[in-house]
Every structure is written in C-alpha cells, then in structure tokens.
Amino acid sequence: MNFNFISAKISQKIMNSIFLLSGIITLTILVIILAYILIKGLPVINLEFIFGQVENQGASGGIFPIIISSLYVTLLSVLISTPLGVGAAIYMAEYANDGKLTRIIRFGAEILASIPSIVYGLFGLSFFVIFLNLGWSIFSASLVLAIMGIPTIFQVSEVSIRSVPSIYAEGSYGLGATKWQTIYKVVLPAALSGIVTGIILGMTRAISEAAAVMYAVGSSITMPISILDPGRPLPLHLYILATEGISLPNAFGTAAVLVIIVLIITFLTNYFTERYQNKMMGK
Amino acid sequence: MSKLTSETIMEKSLFIIALFSCLVILLIISFIFIEAFPAIQEYGIAQFLFGNIWAPNEGQFGVFAMIIGSLYVTFIALLMSVPLSLSCAIFMAEVASSKVRKFLKPVIQTLSGIPSVVFGFFGLILLVPFIRSQFGGTGFGILTAAIILSIMILPTIISVSYDSLRAVPQDYKEASLGLGATNWQTIRRVVFPSALPGIITSIILGMGRAVGETLAVLMVIGNVAKIPASILSPARTLTSNIALEMNYAIGIHYNALFATAVVLFIVIISLLIIANHIQRKYSMDIGGGTL
Amino acid sequence: MEKITVEHLNTYFGDAHILKDINFKVAENTVTALIGPSGCGKSTFLRSINRMNDLIPAFKCDGTLLLDDEDVYAPEMDVVDLRRKVGMVFQKPNPFPKSIFENVAYGLRIHGEEDEDFIKQRVEESLKSAAIWDEVKDKLDKSAMGLSGGQQQRLCIARTIANNPEVILMDEPCSALDPISTLKIEDLIHELKKGYTIIIVTHNMQQASRVSDYTSFFLNGEIIESGRTEQIFVSPKEQKTEEYITGRFG
Numbered sequence: 001m002n003f004n005f006i007s008a009k010i011s012q013k014i015m016n017s018i019f020l021l022s023g024i025i026t027l028t029i030l031v032i033i034l035a036y037i038l039i040k041g042l043p044v045i046n047l048e049f050i051f052g053q054v055e056n057q058g059a060s061g062g063i064f065p066i067i068i069s070s071l072y073v074t075l076l077s078v079l080i081s082t083p084l085g086v087g088a089a090i091y092m093a094e095y096a097n098d099g100k101l102t103r104i105i106r107f108g109a110e111i112l113a114s115i116p117s118i119v120y121g122l123f124g125l126s127f128f129v130i131f132l133n134l135g136w137s138i139f140s141a142s143l144v145l146a147i148m149g150i151p152t153i154f155q156v157s158e159v160s161i162r163s164v165p166s167i168y169a170e171g172s173y174g175l176g177a178t179k180w181q182t183i184y185k186v187v188l189p190a191a192l193s194g195i196v197t198g199i200i201l202g203m204t205r206a207i208s209e210a211a212a213v214m215y216a217v218g219s220s221i222t223m224p225i226s227i228l229d230p231g232r233p234l235p236l237h238l239y240i241l242a243t244e245g246i247s248l249p250n251a252f253g254t255a256a257v258l259v260i261i262v263l264i265i266t267f268l269t270n271y272f273t274e275r276y277q278n279k280m281m282g283k
Numbered sequence: 284m285s286k287l288t289s290e291t292i293m294e295k296s297l298f299i300i301a302l303f304s305c306l307v308i309l310l311i312i313s314f315i316f317i318e319a320f321p322a323i324q325e326y327g328i329a330q331f332l333f334g335n336i337w338a339p340n341e342g343q344f345g346v347f348a349m350i351i352g353s354l355y356v357t358f359i360a361l362l363m364s365v366p367l368s369l370s371c372a373i374f375m376a377e378v379a380s381s382k383v384r385k386f387l388k389p390v391i392q393t394l395s396g397i398p399s400v401v402f403g404f405f406g407l408i409l410l411v412p413f414i415r416s417q418f419g420g421t422g423f424g425i426l427t428a429a430i431i432l433s434i435m436i437l438p439t440i441i442s443v444s445y446d447s448l449r450a451v452p453q454d455y456k457e458a459s460l461g462l463g464a465t466n467w468q469t470i471r472r473v474v475f476p477s478a479l480p481g482i483i484t485s486i487i488l489g490m491g492r493a494v495g496e497t498l499a500v501l502m503v504i505g506n507v508a509k510i511p512a513s514i515l516s517p518a519r520t521l522t523s524n525i526a527l528e529m530n531y532a533i534g535i536h537y538n539a540l541f542a543t544a545v546v547l548f549i550v551i552i553s554l555l556i557i558a559n560h561i562q563r564k565y566s567m568d569i570g571g572g573t574l
Numbered sequence: 575m576e577k578i579t580v581e582h583l584n585t586y587f588g589d590a591h592i593l594k595d596i597n598f599k600v601a602e603n604t605v606t607a608l609i610g611p612s613g614c615g616k617s618t619f620l621r622s623i624n625r626m627n628d629l630i631p632a633f634k635c636d637g638t639l640l641l642d643d644e645d646v647y648a649p650e651m652d653v654v655d656l657r658r659k660v661g662m663v664f665q666k667p668n669p670f671p672k673s674i675f676e677n678v679a680y681g682l683r684i685h686g687e688e689d690e691d692f693i694k695q696r697v698e699e700s701l702k703s704a705a706i707w708d709e710v711k712d713k714l715d716k717s718a719m720g721l722s723g724g725q726q727q728r729l730c731i732a733r734t735i736a737n738n739p740e741v742i743l744m745d746e747p748c749s750a751l752d753p754i755s756t757l758k759i760e761d762l763i764h765e766l767k768k769g770y771t772i773i774i775v776t777h778n779m780q781q782a783s784r785v786s787d788y789t790s791f792f793l794n795g796e797i798i799e800s801g802r803t804e805q806i807f808v809s810p811k812e813q814k815t816e817e818y819i820t821g822r823f824g
Contacts, residue, residue: 012465019378022370023387026441029434030394033405087300095294096301097631107559108305114555115311116495118522119544122529123311126318126541147307154304167668171730174626175681175737176658180293185684190671208398211497211522215529235400239498242404255401262396270389 034259041256044249050257054221058237059247063254065223069231070261072138072224073217074207077145082199084146085153089195092154093161094183113151117212120144124216136218139227144216145209149202156201160194161187193273200269204262210235234258312548319545322538331542337508337519339528344539346546348510352425352518353550355511356500357493359429360436365486367433368440372485375441376448377470395438403502406431411503414515423505424517431499436489443488447481448474480565487558491551497522521547577602577741577771578623583637585622587630592618594795596637600788605763605772607782607803610792611818616775619792620743623773624660625653641741658685661734663744667726669718669733674710677718677729681737696736703769704732705762724755731762735770742766744774748781760785779819783807791815 052062088105096102124144134140164187172182188195210233218230219240232240234254241251323331326344334345375384406427415422451474459469475482505517506527519527525540525547532540580598584591593615600606608616618627625646627633639646646656658681669677678697687693697714701707706728710721718729727747734742744763748756763772763785776782782789783803790800791812799806799815810816 008465008468012467015467015470016378019370019374022367023374023379023383025367026371026394026437027387027390029437030390033397033402033434034393036405036409037401084300084303087297088304091294091297091301095297105301105305108308110555110559111308111552112304114491114495114551116497116522116547116551118495118497118525119311119315119548122318122525122541122544123314125529126314127310131314150304150307165668167664167666168670170626170629170664171668171670171733172680172684173629174624174657174662174664175684175733176654176656177681177684178290178654180290181684185680186670204396208396208400210398210400211526214526235398235498238404239400239502242400242407243502248408251404255404258398259401262398263393266389266393266396 037252037255037259041252041254041259044253045256049250049253053223057246058221058241058250060250063234063237063250063257065221066232066234066237066254067257069138069217069224070207070233070235070258072227072231073141073145073213073233074203076138076142076227077149077206078199078203080142080146081149081153081202085150085198085202086157086195088150088154089157089161089198090183090188093158094179094187109151109154112147113155117148117209120148120212121215124212129216135228136216136220136230137228138217138224138231141213141217141231141233142227144212145206148209148212149206152202152205153195153198156198157191157195160191160198163194164190193276196276197269197273200265204265207233207261207265208235208258209233210239214239234261315541315544315548318538318541320538322535322542323545325535326539331539332546335510337524339532339536339539342535344535344542346521346524346543348508349519349521349524349543350546351510352504353494353520353522355518356425356428356432356504356520357490359425359514360432360493361486361490363429364433364436364440364489368437368485368489369444369482371437372441372444372448372482373470373475376445377466377474391438391441394434395442399435399496399499400502402431402435403499406499406503418515420515421505421517423503424515425504425511426514428500428504428518428520429514431503432493432496435496435499436492439492440485440489443485444478444482447478447485450481451477480561484558484561487554487561491554491558494550494554495522495547497526501526521550575602576600577642578773579638579640581638581640583619583622583635583639585618585627585633585635588632592795593622593635596797598790598797598800600771600773602771603767603769604787605767605774605785606788606790607786608773608775608790608792609777609779609782609818612777614792615795616792617745620745620773620775621662623741623743624657624662626657626662628653658737659739660741660743661737661739663727663730663734663742663747665746666750667723667730669721669726669729671717671719673715674718674721674729675714678733678736681733685737697732700732700736701729703735703766704728705758705765706732722755724751724758727751727755727759728762731759731766735766739770741771741773744772746775746777749777756781779807791818793818 049062051064054063054065055061092102092105124140128134128140128143129136168186168190169182172186213233214236217233219232220230221232224231235258238251238254238258241247241254322344331344331346333347335347336343336345337348375387410427410430411422414427455473455477456469459473500520501523504520504523506519506523507517508519511518521543525543529540576599578600580596583593583596585593596619608620610616621627622635622639635647641660645651670680675697678700679693682693682696698707701710706725709725718726721729748759760781766772774785786803789803789806791798791806793814799810799812806815807819810819
C-alpha cells in the first residue's frame, strides 16, 4: 500500500486506524463467542445440572458424570505427560549438546505437536484400545491425551529452564553442588512458573480435546469409577448433543461449563505465575 | 563415588525420557501405516489418491474430493485470516501502547484456549443460519467452515508473527526513524521485511492447524463427498471423512480411513518441514512454534 | 605453610593460550590480591583454582596446582568436594531466588546435612560472620532478591562461609557495589582472614593495597611480579608493574 499521492503523515494515520481496527475486530470476535455461549448457557446451569445424572441420552438431567470424566482424563493424562515432558526439557536444556540427535529429538517433539487430533484418535483406537486391549476406557483416552500433551509441556518448560540466568547455576557449582543438585535445587525452582504454565497449557489442551478421544474413551454416560471404565468428557458430550440434535439448551449448558473451566484454568495460571515470580523476586 | 553414579543414572534416564517422543512417533507411524496398508494394496495408490468416488458400500475409496475439500477450505480460511492477524500482530508489536498490549495478550491466549468443539457449536448455531439467510442454500459449506477456521487460526498466526516482529532489533527501527521516516514507513520498509521469515512460518503453522482441524469443520461443512462446485457448496475434508465414518467402518473401509490419515499425516509433515526449512535458512528462533 | 602451590600452570580455551607458565604460592590465613588490566587472565586463574573453568567445554590446562599437597587436577580429585573446600564469591551478587535462610542453608543441604537445628545454628553463625545478621535476622524467610546489592553480596559471602571452606576466592566482589557497601565488604575481608585463606581479584588498586597482604600482578596471561603488597606498591621491581600501579596503562 503505497499512497504516493497522499502525504506520509496521512498514510501513517490511515494505517494506524487499520491496525487499531484489526485489534478491535479480534477482541470483538472473542467477546461475541464468549458472550453468546455464556448468555445462552448460564441460565441452564444450576446445581441439578452440575450434579445430576445424564438422562435420556443428555436430553434431560445433568452432566455430573461428564464433568467427572473430563477431570479424570485430564488429570490422569497430565500425571503421565508431566514427568515425560519436563524430563525431556531438562535433558535438552541442561545436558544435550547441539548434535544430530538433539535435532532429531526436537523435530520429534514438533511432529508430535503437529499431528492432527483425529490421527491421534485413530492411533489410540488401534494401539491402546485394540492392540493393548485396554478397551474403551478413561485410561486409553488419558494415554492418548498424555502423548498429545508432551510436546506442549516439553517446549514451554525447555524455554523457561534455558532462561534461568547462568549466575544462579554458577553460584551453586561454586558451593560444590553436583550438576543434578544444581538443576533440582536451583534451576528447576527458578523455572517453576514456566514449567507450571507448560503443564497448565497441556491441561487446557487435554480438557478441550474431543476428536482424539472419541474412539478411545467410549461414549458412556454413567459415572466412571475405575480407570478402565468408559466415559464421556465434556467436549465429546457437547459434540454429540449438538450434532445429533438431542438438546440445544443442554448443549449450551455443557459448552458454558467447558468454557468456564478453561477460563478459570487460564486465569489461575496467570495469577499464580505472577504471584510466585513476585515473591521470589522480592517484590 | 555414589554421588557420581547417581549423577550418571539421572543423566541416562533423562536421556531415555527425551528419546521417548521419537519412539512414540515411530509407534504412531507404524500403527497408522500398517492399518492403512491393506486398503492401498487392494485399491491401488493412484486410484485411492485421484479417484473421484467415495462409496464405501460399493467398495469405492477415492479421496480426491476430500483432498480438494481440505485445500479449498484451508485456502479460503487463510485468505480471511492472514490480513486480519498480521494487521493485529503489527498493532500489538509496533503501534499499541504497552498497556493495550498487556490487555490484548490474554485475549489472544483465551481465544486459543477455546475448545474446537465450542467453535463448531458456535458455527452450527449462529453462522450456519446466518449464511443460509444471506446467501441461500443450506448454510453448510466451504464458506461457513472457512470462517470458523479463520477465527481458530488467528491466535497461531498472531502470536508467532508478533514474536518475530518483536525480535527485530531496535537499532534498525531507530536508524529508520532517525532518518525522518514515519512509524508506518519504518514498519513497511524495515520491520516487516526483517520479520518476513517468521511471518511466513506463522502462516504455514496456521495452515497446518486448519488442515488438521476436525470436529469444528465437520459440524459446519455439510460433509458431502463431492468436489465442491462453489464456495457455498457443502464439501468433505480429509479429517471429517475419518471422524464421520470411523464409528461403523469395518474391513477394507476401516483400512481406507487409516489410509486417509496417512495422506493427512504426510501433508502435515511436509508443512512442518517447509516451516523448519524457512526458519533454519534465515537462522532465526521464534521459539516453540509448532503446527 | 603453603595453602596453594601452583607450578608451570598453562591454560587454554580452544586454541587460545590464556595463562602462560604461572608459578604462584599462597600462605594460609592471608589475603592475596590479583591485579592487572582487563583480559590479563587473573579471573581465569582464579577460576582454575576451584575448577570452575571445567564448565567451559573448550577449556584445557597443564602444570601443577596443589591445594595443601593434593593435586587439584588429578583424575581422582572430587570436583564437588574441592568446590566445598574452595568457596567462591562472584563479581555480580548472585543469590538464588529463594529465601535468605534457604540461600545460606543451600550448601549444607546439598552436602547432605539434615539436622535442622544444626542448619539453623550454622546459618546464624555464617550470617554473623558475614556482618549481615543484624540487617536480616527479622526477615530470614523473605526472598533474597529483595536485598540491596551490598547486602546480597554479603549474603553470598555468608552462603560460602556456611560450607566451612578453607579458601575463599573472590572475583571482583565489589565491582557492582556502591562505595559504602564496598567498605563494608573490605572490613569483612579483614575479619575473615583470621579463619580463611582469601584470594581476591580486583581492578581497584586502592582496594588491593587496603585489604591484601600479598599481591600478584598479571599481564597478558603471565605473572609479572608477586610479593608483599606494600613492596609491590611502594617499590616494585619490574618496570611494567610500576607503570601499571602508577596508572600509565590498564
């Protein structure tokens, strides 16, 4: 866009308004989506809806087993992916030297992060459900979600471990600490807020996912107790309610619950990481 | 000495953990490919890729219409999303005050956190009727899916190109401003060109996300397995093809859906390799950008 | 008696020959100052003594470096144990982003101390010896990052002392501090001399003459002259030393 016939100052003003406008549009899109879901969904939500059993395939009743399924698969998957993701991050940030192998590992994590969720769904079905004979279960779904979560946790943790100032590590070595002591007692605590952020991002991804778990978790609307029970997480329930035309109000209610959970998680992360950092930096 | 052994044990076990990602990929690839193989062997690779008819009941498994559907919807989504997101990234990186920037960052973060099913639901309830009333037809189709996708890939393109705009050295900007250039001239002639490799990467990453998105697209695109005649026609993508039929597929139909996943996998890996190549060629680090 | 003996020490970073044929002796319970212009190798030398240079992959060295009569670079030397015995205070104060108490307790904990009462007592002693106890005794659980630069540096000294080292290496410990904090650290060095052997790298020649018993002058990776501090500053034997301390270069 070169307005030769317009002065530089005017084109500056025009472009600035375009940039401002695009910022406003982006904000508006978010507000419309959130407002629409919440305005339509919040009136549906009450204690009966949150704590009730699913009735008539979701046409009536509540979504308590659905919420429990979601929390179950999310927590279990994070429990599995956190040690793997953080461990890999520690290795890559503190031990690995830039060789071919580390390039392969890093590319591997990028591939894991990029595989479409439906492909994970097929893998979960053919490997965990059928080959390992775990059946349609909370456990199968958690394993799929854990694999999906590793790259997120790995990448965010690695960046935050690398950004710990080297003077901390030097101070620790200077006192005669070993490498692992230095990592465990100085580097990891200093990188903790970043690592927690990575874990929470992995959690957000897991709790939002439907396509990857739809062929691993089954579609049961009863309360899952053991990890080998089938279940039905929130996004999958929403998908079924909406596409099979079972109940629009309950679909809105489910969507609102899902959005609220994601918003709370995002808010809590920002709050805690800021507070932790301020405390450690003596503010 | 025991201190030394435990150090070695820690290092070795961390190394094995780091290798785990790669092992899992091999596992995923082998399981998807093994399941896909019978379909390709029986139906023929050329017929599978370029065959126009998908009719599992009649033993026809041509995914050409789905490849076109995926490319079509991705292209339209990028066409809508790229100008908006680049302009928004420039606004955040170069124009907005730090207060406005601090406000917009969580907005982008929240937008990227909304589950894809919620986007699909939103499209199904609000956008499909709107398109129907404005343009006629069923409302389900390429355009509707592309609008939803364009919103979903906004955060990816914005955040990656924002990072690469911010990474342009302050010296360049000061040099340009010091010569009496306006802010916009500086952005257009100095900042944008230096950040270009990162911006291209952001677009490729957005593209990858659009190609791979499943349920949000499935809910609004109409899912007819034919080459779409117009932008308002319903279509079917590679991803929605899998998700729609996996529930009841058996025998070679089951294998054909895995073969669809193989096509998808290859497309995504190619995009990833291109993005990596651009990053390495311009030896820049945009930090943790992935599809 | 000699605490540290160095004979024919050469060090390299990759192809660059940094320290050339260093011969050096330090007596127990003395303060030795290493002076010289930037890039003369004095910090590299200091970091050779507790093998901090090992953290740099391209580092190599030959010659002899004895602590008491143990070879620091012998293959069987436990680096971890060495660094406990030879503590280090860095140029920029580098407390960990932990509480004041945990900073000082760190060295004890990593070396396997579990007795909380002992740790408490040791932290208090160390903070007292580092002349910072009165300033921090009411906020031991607060983050060390909230202290001033001078306080942080004394905390780092306390952290080093808590390890009960035999030698303390100080790498320009006052270069990031204001004059008043600098004087406090110098007073502290005088006190610490009674219990520890101290080697201090400094840019500041007044500081060297105020705090040290012995001085070595480094130039281009070699020791030009070593001797008692007042001799070096009052009647240097070498032309180059005289030029440096009278401010003709550096």
